Amino acid sequence: MGFLQGKRALITGIASERSIASGIAEAMHREGAELAFTYQNDKLKSRVEKAAAEYGSDIVLPLDVSDDAQIAACFEQLGQRWNDGFDILVHAIAFAPREAIAGQFLDGLTRENFALSHDISAYSLAALAKAARPAMQGRKGAVLTLSYLGAERALQNYNVMGVAKASLEATVRYLALNLGAEGIRVNAISAGPIKTLAASGIAGFRKILGHVEANAPLRRTVTIEDVGNVGAFLCSDLAAGVTGEVTYVDAGYNIVG
Numbered sequence: 001m002g003f004l005q006g007k008r009a010l011i012t013g014i015a016s017e018r019s020i021a022s023g024i025a026e027a028m029h030r031e032g033a034e035l036a037f038t039y040q041n042d043k044l045k046s047r048v049e050k051a052a053a054e055y056g057s058d059i060v061l062p063l064d065v066s067d068d069a070q071i072a073a074c075f076e077q078l079g080q081r082w083n084d085g086f087d088i089l090v091h092a093i094a095f096a097p098r099e100a101i102a103g104q105f106l107d108g109l110t111r112e113n114f115a116l117s118h119d120i121s122a123y124s125l126a127a128l129a130k131a132a133r134p135a136m137q138g139r140k141g142a143v144l145t146l147s148y149l150g151a152e153r154a155l156q157n158y159n160v161m162g163v164a165k166a167s168l169e170a171t172v173r174y175l176a177l178n179l180g181a182e183g184i185r186v187n188a189i190s191a192g193p194i195k196t197l198a199a200s201g202i203a204g205f206r207k208i209l210g211h212v213e214a215n216a217p218l219r220r221t222v223t224i225e226d227v228g229n230v231g232a233f234l235c236s237d238l239a240a241g242v243t244g245e246v247t248y249v250d251a252g253y254n255i256v257g
């Protein structure tokens, strides 16, 4: 029996089969969880429907996190399918305008770029947790999000996304404090670089992959399977004593100088 048997998980952020959310879905499905999915826009709808079908799910809901009405509608529709609640919320969403994640921090900085990056990449975690909260009562719930080393260190090109990830990690801690009394845990995985659609927007990304391969203690980059397995664990009762944490899944890169 898988360690997520009997759990229901809502997975956001699938944009392709290379998405980190796809790796998390795969691991959660393997461990016995029942899955539901969201897609950002019509362009992604059929792709997410196909992924859902592979996991035996026909719960596929639209969700652009920049729109409050869509957030409300998503959880309302989910409640019609899972009317006695659900256990796991996976937030695998981030966005920054391309010009803001290339070159010098100040060159791509505008009030609009800063606000948009924080809105989609950090505020959305709190907004989704707030909307999910009523349905996660009394079930040992777990919320998981994805961060990156740029939250802690000033990395070339990552720029405003690093500032948004710092906000995301602080949001994890405040959510954990707020929701702990309700038995809901909130954690982040800080993943090493993985070639996905979002990552290809970051200038110099290939160079970063090579640098990690050469310098990480494990001398390799991580895969979406590596991240998926740890994500499944963190959202399971095996991790019942862990909340408010940022867990690195990066082949050890963050510990080297």
Ligand code: 0WD
Pocket: 013, 014, 015, 016, 018, 019, 020, 021, 039, 040, 044, 063, 064, 065, 066, 091, 092, 093, 094, 095, 120, 146, 147, 148, 149, 190, 191, 192, 193, 194, 195, 196, 197, 198, 199
């Ligand atoms: O190296 C990497 N790939 C790392 C990614 C290292 C460490 C962390 N992460 C994080 C990302 O910052 C993000 O938070 O992992 C999370 C998932 O990213 P991913 O799997 O690397 O990227 P991708 O497959 O592109 O999925 C992210 C998706 C978007 O894809 P695109 O590329 O189309 O922007 O986030 C979704 C969207 O589908 N997304 C939204 N969903 C709902 N509403 C929105 C939105 N407004 N904006 C983006």
